[in-house]
Amino acid sequence: MSRIIVTASTRMELSELLIATSAAALPGGGLLPVHRAEKGGAELLFAQTGIGKVNAAAAATLLCERYAPDLIINTGCGGAFAGSGLAVGDLAVADSECLADEGVQTPSGWRGLDLIGLPVYEGRGERLFNRIPLDQEVACRALDRAAAGGFKAVMGPFLTVSTCSGTARRGEELLRRFPGVCENMEGAAVAQVAFMYGVPCLEVRGISNMVEDRDLSRWDLKRAVGEVQRFLAVYLEQAAVLPGIH
Numbered sequence: 001m002s003r004i005i006v007t008a009s010t011r012m013e014l015s016e017l018l019i020a021t022s023a024a025a026l027p028g029g030g031l032l033p034v035h036r037a038e039k040g041g042a043e044l045l046f047a048q049t050g051i052g053k054v055n056a057a058a059a060a061t062l063l064c065e066r067y068a069p070d071l072i073i074n075t076g077c078g079g080a081f082a083g084s085g086l087a088v089g090d091l092a093v094a095d096s097e098c099l100a101d102e103g104v105q106t107p108s109g110w111r112g113l114d115l116i117g118l119p120v121y122e123g124r125g126e127r128l129f130n131r132i133p134l135d136q137e138v139a140c141r142a143l144d145r146a147a148a149g150g151f152k153a154v155m156g157p158f159l160t161v162s163t164c165s166g167t168a169r170r171g172e173e174l175l176r177r178f179p180g181v182c183e184n185m186e187g188a189a190v191a192q193v194a195f196m197y198g199v200p201c202l203e204v205r206g207i208s209n210m211v212e213d214r215d216l217s218r219w220d221l222k223r224a225v226g227e228v229q230r231f232l233a234v235y236l237e238q239a240a241v242l243p244g245i246h
């Protein structure tokens with residue numbers, strides 16, 4: 001039976017999936033709460049990682065070591081960049097991830113890790129600096145499934161940051177560094193660990209806010225996490241025949 005792991009930073013980002021799949025808490029999860037279900041001929045494990053790259057990387061490493069998954073799905077909410085074509089309540093599918101604030105501030109501007117010449121990972125014929133590749137077939141199929149399910153979804157590069165951008169200016173600055181449709185705080189960490197373990201990784205987020213001058217009255221976390229979990233519940237129904245799953 002194939003094994004799919006779904007990670008999110010908060011309980012709210014997983015709670016509807018836990019209900020939809022009748023998942024039960026696994027005993028002995030230690031610091032990392034894990035729930036288990038069976039659906040569509042696959043074993044599903046849901047893990048609440050906590051916010052940010054450190055929590056996400058620690059959780060992803062533990063999950064890869066302990067469970068050797070066939071696919072890791074990172075989900076939750078995210079901010080949409082201006083010009084992405086995304087709005088609050090839409091779905092964003094990552095075609096790549098990026099460590100968007102790992103680099104060097106030089107007198108002539110910000111530069112990525114390639115300036116230092118030290119990759120975050122080197123192996124399997126790749127040197128990864130800021131950009132983390134994701135499985136293209138898995139991403140494209142997820143986008144197709146979202147469209148077929150009537151969801152408005154856009155696929156593009158995701159940027160992972162340590163500081164949530166609370167100004168339009170910061171969003172513009174990040175887009176001068178790297179192309180991006182969606183900002184988040186965990187995705188590149190999960191993607192990097194998955195890449196290191198050779199596990200296909202999918203990232204799908206519901207858009208809770210635009211990357212703009214911070215105005216919480218324009219955020220809709222509930223709608224964002226509801227939409228993306230509604231999509232994933234359908235997606236996971238066909239878990240046994242998902243691309244990348246053998």
Ligand SMILES: O=C(O)c1cccc(C(=O)CC[C@H]2O[C@@H](n3cnc4c(=O)[nH]cnc43)[C@H](O)[C@@H]2O)c1
Nearest residue numbers: 009051052077078079164165183184185186208209
């Ligand atoms: O600024 C606030 O007061 C505030 C209130 C509630 C939530 C936040 C977050 O920043 C949530 C971070 C959480 O959600 C993801 N997320 C959602 N939108 C964004 C964003 O625009 N930029 C970065 N991360 C975002 C993120 O992955 C975290 O897990 C703030």
